[in-house]
Amino acid sequence: MGHSRFGDRSDVNLSELTFEAVQPSLEESGLTAKEIPYVAVGSMGVWSEEPLPAVVIAEYCGLTGAGLVRCEAACASGSAAAFTAYSAIASGQMESALVVGAEKMRQIDTPTVLEMIGRAGYYLWEFENFGMTFPAYYAVHAVQHMEKYGTTEEDLALVAVKNHRYGAMNPLSHLQHEITVEKVLGSSVIAWPLKLYDCCPITDGAAALVLASEEKVKELGVEAPVWIEAIGYSSDTANLSKRENYVGLEASVRASRMAYKLAGISPKDVDVATVHDCFTIAEIMAYEDLGFCEKGEGARMIREGETEVDGRIPVNIDGGLKAKGHPIGTTGVSMLAELTKQLREEVKPRRRQAPMKNYTALAHNTGGTGHYGYVTILRR
Amino acid sequence: MDKPLTLKSNRTLQITYNLPISRTSKFWEGLKEGKIYATKCEKCGRLHFPPVADCGECGSSNMKWIELDGEGEIETFTQVVVKPASFSKESSYIVAIARLKEGVKALAWLIGVEREDVEVGMKVRLVARVTSDGRVAYEFVPI
Numbered sequence: 001m002g003h004s005r006f007g008d009r010s011d012v013n014l015s016e017l018t019f020e021a022v023q024p025s026l027e028e029s030g031l032t033a034k035e036i037p038y039v040a041v042g043s044m045g046v047w048s049e050e051p052l053p054a055v056v057i058a059e060y061c062g063l064t065g066a067g068l069v070r071c072e073a074a075c076a077s078g079s080a081a082a083f084t085a086y087s088a089i090a091s092g093q094m095e096s097a098l099v100v101g102a103e104k105m106r107q108i109d110t111p112t113v114l115e116m117i118g119r120a121g122y123y124l125w126e127f128e129n130f131g132m133t134f135p136a137y138y139a140v141h142a143v144q145h146m147e148k149y150g151t152t153e154e155d156l157a158l159v160a161v162k163n164h165r166y167g168a169m170n171p172l173s174h175l176q177h178e179i180t181v182e183k184v185l186g187s188s189v190i191a192w193p194l195k196l197y198d199c200c201p202i203t204d205g206a207a208a209l210v211l212a213s214e215e216k217v218k219e220l221g222v223e224a225p226v227w228i229e230a231i232g233y234s235s236d237t238a239n240l241s242k243r244e245n246y247v248g249l250e251a252s253v254r255a256s257r258m259a260y261k262l263a264g265i266s267p268k269d270v271d272v273a274t275v276h277d278c279f280t281i282a283e284i285m286a287y288e289d290l291g292f293c294e295k296g297e298g299a300r301m302i303r304e305g306e307t308e309v310d311g312r313i314p315v316n317i318d319g320g321l322k323a324k325g326h327p328i329g330t331t332g333v334s335m336l337a338e339l340t341k342q343l344r345e346e347v348k349p350r351r352r353q354a355p356m357k358n359y360t361a362l363a364h365n366t367g368g369t370g371h372y373g374y375v376t377i378l379r380r
Numbered sequence: 381m382d383k384p385l386t387l388k389s390n391r392t393l394q395i396t397y398n399l400p401i402s403r404t405s406k407f408w409e410g411l412k413e414g415k416i417y418a419t420k421c422e423k424c425g426r427l428h429f430p431p432v433a434d435c436g437e438c439g440s441s442n443m444k445w446i447e448l449d450g451e452g453e454i455e456t457f458t459q460v461v462v463k464p465a466s467f468s469k470e471s472s473y474i475v476a477i478a479r480l481k482e483g484v485k486a487l488a489w490l491i492g493v494e495r496e497d498v499e500v501g502m503k504v505r506l507v508a509r510v511t512s513d514g515r516v517a518y519e520f521v522p523i
Contacts, residue, residue, distance in 0.1 A: 010384040049389065107386075115464035124399060125430045126487055129517040130475055131460060131467035139458035140477060147456075147500045192459040192495060239430065241477055241485040246456050 001025050001337040002208045006325040007174040008106050009204035014048050015060035018102040021208040022061045029210035030220045031096060033062035036210075038097040040084040041070045042077035043329035046116050048104035057102055066098075071329075074120055075278065076367030077101070078207070078332025079374035083231050085211050096212040101333030104204045113202050121369055122238040135191035135199055137240065137369040138279040142193055144246040145281060149296035153193055156280035157184035158302045160197045160323075163277060163316050166309070167323025169352045174203045174325030198280040203325030207333040209340070226340045229360075229377040232259030236370050247296075251373030252276075252289035252366060259375040260291075265360060267291040270313055272342045272354035274335040276366040277320040286364055287315070290375070314354040317342075335363040336376060343380040356380075403433035406445050411508040411516040416450055418484060419443040429484035450506040451523065452478035455485070459495040476520050478504050490520040 002024035009017050026033055041054040050056050054070040057063075073080035078101040085097035105113060118133040126132045145151045161181055167173040179197060187196035217225045234254035237243055243250070260266060267290060275290065277283035284298035292313050293301050301307055307315035318324050318338040321331060339361040347353040359380040366373055401408050407430075410417045418429040423440035429448065434441045457476035460467075467473075476490040476498070486506050490498060504520040511517060 010386060109465075111463070111465035111468060114462065115466055118464045127464075128399070129515070130487060130489055131464055131470065131473065132475060132487075133460055133462065133464055135462070136458045136460045136475060140456040140475070143458060143500065144456040188461075189459075190462045192461065194458075239487070241429075241487045246477070 001028065001210070001340050003172055003334060003337045004206040005172050006203050006205035006327065009104070010106060014050060014053055014102060014104045015056050017104060017204060018057045018100060018206040018208070019061055021206040022098070022100060025098070025208040025210050029212070030222070031210060034065075036063055036066050036096065036098045037094045038067040038085065038088055039063050040081035040097065040099050041068070041329070042079070042081035042099070042101040042333055043070055043103055044072065044074065044077060045070070045103070045329070047113060048107045053102055057100060063098065073372040073374070074367030075276065075326065075328050076332055076365045076372040076374045077329035078334065079231070079363070079365040079376060080332070080372070082209065082211070082228070082332060082336060082376065083233065083374065086228050086231060089211055089213050095216040096210060099209040099211060099333055101207045101327070101330030103206070103327035103330045105202045105327060106204050110202065121240065125239055125241075133191060134369075135194050135279065138281055139191040139194045140240070141246045141285060142279075142281040145285065146193070148247055149299065151284060151299040153185060154181060155284065155299035155302060156194075156198055157181040159277065159280040159283045160184045162302065162308065163283075163320040163322040166317045166352060167319025169349055170319045170324060173319040173323055174201050174205075175319070175323040194279055194281070200278050200321040200326040203327045205325055205327035205330045205334065207330050207337045209333060209336055224344050224380060226343045226378050226380050229379045230259045230262030232256055232262065232375040234258070234373045236373070238371065240369060248285045248289045249366060249370030249373065251370050252286060252364060252375070255373035255375040256290045256364065259362070259377050263377040263379075265377065267313070269358050269360050270362045271356050271358055271360055272314045272317065272339065273362040273364065274318065274320070274338055275315055275364040276331070277316055277322045278326055278366075280322065282366070283316065283320065283322075290362070290364055309352060309354055317352055317354060332363070332365040332374065335365060336378065339363055339378050343378060404431050407431045408516055410447070411518060412510060414508045416448045416506055416508055416518055417445045418448050418482065420446045427482060427484050429480070429486060448480060448482055448506065450480065452480040452486070452504055452506060454478045454490070454498065454500055454502045454504055456500060457490060457498055474498060476504065478506070478520060480506065486518075488519050490522075493522050
């Protein structure tokens with residue numbers, strides 16, 4: 001696997017950025033670009049100039065000729081790309097494949113980014129007349145969660161404080177500074193009750209993974225391979241108004257139950273997780289939706305430190321989307337790259353390494369406002 | 381670090397979509413008359429709002445139009461302070477989701493009330509509106 005530094009990467013274009021992730025992933029795997037039969041690229045790509053990001057990336061990285069697809073599942077595009085490659089190998093079609101996440105979001109102004117993401121709910125019924133933004137979509141979840149379970153703005157702030165603390169330890173992370181609850185609560189309102197520090201940044205970044213069959217892994221002599229044990233998937237309505245409630249994401253619940261069942265594990269077997277914390281409330285809902293705690297108990301988990309590196313289930317100890325950054329189509333691939341490092345016990349600095357008991361990790365990647373749900377279980 | 385070099389493209393693009401509304405025209409015409417319509421599937425009985433011409437529940441395209449009373453109760457809301465580019469001229473706006481007494485829910489702006497005075501459970505009415513620039517829309521007002 002490979003992973004670029006996340007952040008404002010105006011120093012490189014999309015292809016150059018992606019090369020930073022693709023080249024190390026190939027070198028580590030022992031395969032050359034010419035030996036890769038298929039490439040699945042997770043990218044939304046509306047914020048940078050190339051409408052066909054997969055083809056320019058493939059050419060630049062020497063992958064031309066391989067089977068190629070750009071996968072779109074909004075913020076879960078990276079997981080959709082991983083699922084595409086995983087399924088192709090599992091079906092026997094091929095023995096290996098490259099998964100790429102690539103996004104350059106900082107080539108246009110912030111109001112236009114908000115516009116492009118805001119349109120990605122149900123344009124006709126939520127944006128045309130009502131100008132919903134992504135912070136607003138998650139804010140309506142925060143309001144109902146607070147109303148129903150007594151979750152507070154301070155609880156949300158604790159998620160940001162935790163993820164910034166780990167982000168500051170991660171050299172690949174976009175935001176490298178620690179913050180305090182006071183700083184979160186005092187930051188400007190974006191979509192009430194969510195404030196600036198409740199929101200993930202607008203980030204450039206790329207990540208890549210080489211997937212291979214068991215036989216191919218043996219042939220290549222890969223030491224300590226990390227296996228995709230299961231990928232669970234689901235979706236939810238385009239219209240938020242067609243959902244029963246706003247205290248969680250049903251697509252996450254369904255995708256995680258499917259993944260646990262396929263892998264034959266339960267939430268308590270997970271040693272470390274990355275969850276889709278595009279906004280602080282999203283991490284609290286994810287604890288609940290993934291079964292790390294009972295519904296309504298998410299805020300308690302963050303208050304009691306259960307998701308710290310030495311807690312019951314360490315979550316987002318790479319900084320999460322909140323501090324590491326959320327280059328839309330890259331995020332799912334970045335999660336799998338981080339968990340691969342965790343499972344290999346090679347995270348540096350060591351205080352960011354989760355203790356391994358079962359050598360089992362979980363990646364939770366949501367697209368849109370819970371429109372797409374993917375949960376991947378990795379094992380070493 | 382030196383400021384990264386970028387080439388500012390001068391190929392600007394303005395996109396205006398034409399949204400097809402022929403099959404739900406009664407809804408859009410209704411707004412101009414101050415009425416809010418939903419569609420009801422004649423086969424399975426499902427009430428749809430926003431209205432649809434085809435029923436995804438049972439596959440039927442046999443729909444009838446039902447006028448909604450519009451009375452409902454707020455389930456959740458937010459206030460959009462940082463606005464998308466095409467809403468930049470608007471003041472901060474409150475968006476609410478309410479369950480209407482017919483059972484369907486709607487998402488719309490809530491007007492005529494300050495955010496501090498909005499509560500989950502508040503009674504509202506969904507009303508049709510024609511904006512000053514001629515756009516047809518609908519919004520919640522407190523009852």
